[in-house]
Amino acid sequence: MHTNTGKVPIPADSHQPRLDLVAVKADFPILDQRINGRRLVYLDSAATSQKPWVVIRAITDYYRKQNANIHRGLHFLAERATAAYEKTRAHAANFMGGVQREEVIFTRGTTEAINLIAYTWGEANIKEGDEIVITEMEHHANLVPWVILAQKKKAVLKQIPITFCGHLDLSDIDNIITPRTKLLALTQMSNVLGTINPVAKLTELAHKQGAIVLADGAQAAPHMPIDVKELGVDFYAFSSHKMLGPTGVGILYGRRELLEEMPPFNTGGEMIDEVHFDRVTWAELPHKFEAGTPDIANVVAFDAALTYLEELGLESIRRHEMELTGYAIERLSQIKGLEIQGPREPAQRGGAISFTDPNIHPHDISTFLDSRGIAIRAGHHCAQPLLRILGKTATARASLYIYNDEADIDALIEALVEMRRYFGV
Amino acid sequence: MHTNTGKVPIPADSHQPRLDLVAVKADFPILDQRINGRRLVYLDSAATSQKPWVVIRAITDYYRKQNANIHRGLHFLAERATAAYEKTRAHAANFMGGVQREEVIFTRGTTEAINLIAYTWGEANIKEGDEIVITEMEHHANLVPWVILAQKKKAVLKQIPITFCGHLDLSDIDNIITPRTKLLALTQMSNVLGTINPVAKLTELAHKQGAIVLADGAQAAPHMPIDVKELGVDFYAFSSHKMLGPTGVGILYGRRELLEEMPPFNTGGEMIDEVHFDRVTWAELPHKFEAGTPDIANVVAFDAALTYLEELGLESIRRHEMELTGYAIERLSQIKGLEIQGPREPAQRGGAISFTDPNIHPHDISTFLDSRGIAIRAGHHCAQPLLRILGKTATARASLYIYNDEADIDALIEALVEMRRYFGV
């Protein structure tokens, strides 16, 4: 702990144990690596997280001991593989606060989950003149599908604007969410600003107008306890790879009644009941939405990631990140001229911290930091419209997770100072 | 080698070295396992193949040393991950006989690849009254999407029938593929009958009528050399998990001009050029068709699977499987009353061998064999219409791959004989 920094107040109700950072770091083999001769300081977890041994080993174990295709096999391996695959489904259902396992659909990631909704629910329910409401801070994944659907259906796409501080501006919300609103699709946490949005409150407003609500949980689910029932949303999507799990796996939660009415998305094996050349009937939930051989090994290994997160405790993770975000924002603010995006108050935001230097382009920042072993991201972060609103073409973004500590932030700050000398601007 | 069996003739042009089966078996850790107290005899590779150490290790290495999100990162790990991901694309392009890397799209598997075509090319090109031609032996993956598209567009779905021996019946082909045919979608190898179809010849016929051709290579690509240029097809799809690679990865080859004209499938990050709230432009090929974070680790590891197959030699693999298929069919034929589906001649078929016992249901066969450590599949094999045509509700299917040998077949035969005693029917 550094003594030269004021501590961020910790929420009074946080009685969660602290993370044991030494133990956590030791669980992530990639952090042992030296990058460009330096210790790897990984500050790009909003793009994708690193993986603990338990997850890597779960993949290896699967292929060494269980590998088989699932659901239709009558042999030992097929039954073990099927049970393991379905175990993750039950686990994910629990992780989201306890939903039915039939309400949990495996996808490739958040992007595919949202496209699934657009292609099925959206295709069937959005009509000419209907309104789809998103926010100005959406990731392209929760934006482009709605631009396309609105164009196709001659529907209207509206955006909830953001304030100067990077919050949603709700001052005119009653003119944005109206009886014409059929869908509210919003991110629970911004991948650029870090802002945590009032999803429960907006869901209530939208439901009052008869709209359906989809929350993009890609940035929230890895970092805080999630309860979709409490949020009240109809659909919720997130990605395994951003929360210690393997790539190739995403979760779509959908309210059962909605999923039951929806037509299927991809069609083929596993998702059918009876197939004839002139007619097909569908399998029950959740299989109706899982055509073909899924990413079995990675779904199975995602279970280990969820267990790892739960064992640390999502409350503890949130608390750790709030403290570290507070520390990072404070230290970054001390660098003269550096502009930080999004809310300042850690309680209102997650650990994705975008910043710009008045004289050095984010790309140069990223390349320079990389030479010091520090991995951040620079660019538009798949949120071009938001960047345009911020008046930026790109930002640098450092994003935190469970394996980051104050030493990582210190390394970042030191390198940023050195960078200015290097570029001499 | 057994002396009591006639050897299947080997094609005269086969100068390929034989597989070293002892070495190959040793590369697959799962085969070391004992199932139900017995050596695992895995005869279910048509459902999914087992994985060699090099593939498992490639996944582990990726997560231990390279893991990062791709394409937009400016740091060391992101560049390494991007290069590794794109290396597999170049490799797959070569594997298919040398196509352009822009013509190679990563999907979750064959099923998603075919759905992608239906949702993009199909949606844009199939009109009322148009004809889509498939075969009676299609897997649901290459059948249900066309049933649905035909229904939606009021197009006509026609099937090329099969002969008694399990070949395509081309006697009436000129009345099936006509100037109204817009798409011919057929499997290169049946997952039930084993039949290898004359794709090049039918493609020529279809092209003469102005139709587009899609070949489902899910069962062919793992087992024989593939050259999509020689086949002449416009689209070609296959799955990594059936050819030693990880789950979650499929390849769609598409002719560049077609891909360029097609609208995108899923939308979101990575596949865009410019995004506004009211308009979006797309990235160039192949990125246009890869929305969101792909299954990076598994794509990277698929490279190792392709290398492994190429080092054995696809010609050698084919030769091994032809010999073993011949041996298996001969031994199965010696069991009185057992009915074998599909062509008898190994040169005309792959190693997926469906059979039925007159008195014992395929499920009981599978369960019994499982108790002897032998994994086969029983059911409709995602080909309900074909099974109906064969007059079966289910078959038992033993399917072969590089790690199978005559001892595996002998174990199968022995267990089948024992089974009849057990059930006493």
Place this chain on the structure above:
Amino acid sequence: MNEQLDDMYREIILDHYRSPRGRKPLEKADIKSDGSNPACGDEIEMQVEMDNDTIKDIHVNCKGCAISVASGSMLAEITKGKPIDEVRRIAELVRRMLKGEQVEIPDDLGDIDSLRGVQQFPVRIKCALLAWATLVEGLKSYEDGHKQASASTENDDDEHAE
């Protein structure tokens, strides 16, 4: 697992499988009910002759695996002469037993107890359930005034639950 195998294919089951009861079609059927598991390919045809609320005679023709055939044969043997309500209770008992619940099977339904081993083979549970689901459907439509019914256990996917 050979023990498991023998546990599933108990002698009683193999006996029902080899010589299924109720194979003879009825002259006069009040209920016709068909069932299938498209995925497994099991198919069942049932005819029931009723005497008010009691099953007077029953014909079961099952094309399927040993488990589905044996289960249908036991059903034919057991349900004959029983009132609808009791048949429903037995069907529910079978269902709960197969899902792994701790249920007591009364002595007079003894053969059914032998289906317990199927629990260990989740994919096969729907095979054992098919006949019972088909009969329950048939009885329901009889009460509703129809004669024809059909059932499926294909999507009875509870075995995937933890």
Place this chain on the structure above:
Amino acid sequence: MNEQLDDMYREIILDHYRSPRGRKPLEKADIKSDGSNPACGDEIEMQVEMDNDTIKDIHVNCKGCAISVASGSMLAEITKGKPIDEVRRIAELVRRMLKGEQVEIPDDLGDIDSLRGVQQFPVRIKCALLAWATLVEGLKSYEDGHKQASASTENDDDEHAE
């Protein structure tokens, strides 16, 4: 890799970046050409005054990273006074050099050689190319009789090739 870093950000590049040439807008422009990399956010505005087929004066205003600014600045310095054909040849040379081909850069284009280090950073190659692509587009539309042009190196994705 600090060496690699210094190789990319050579003193010459940093010098161009800190005090870019051609910043002064022109009074009379025959060509206006804008370029951008939407993904990177680099943006460039260019004005060119022509004397028949020769670039008489050029203005480059680049908002972007050190590489794109330096590349634009070098372009302003080098292309002034050169005929269209030669400018095209130089642009092609720069392109091939950045793609890693073995090309000789003549002494009088010496500063350009300092961009060679960018090769090692595939994602940055398009930054170095932006100014050149924008000028070539501008010259093309000048020859076609238009005044306004725009370019993008965003989808110049060759760096992914093996």
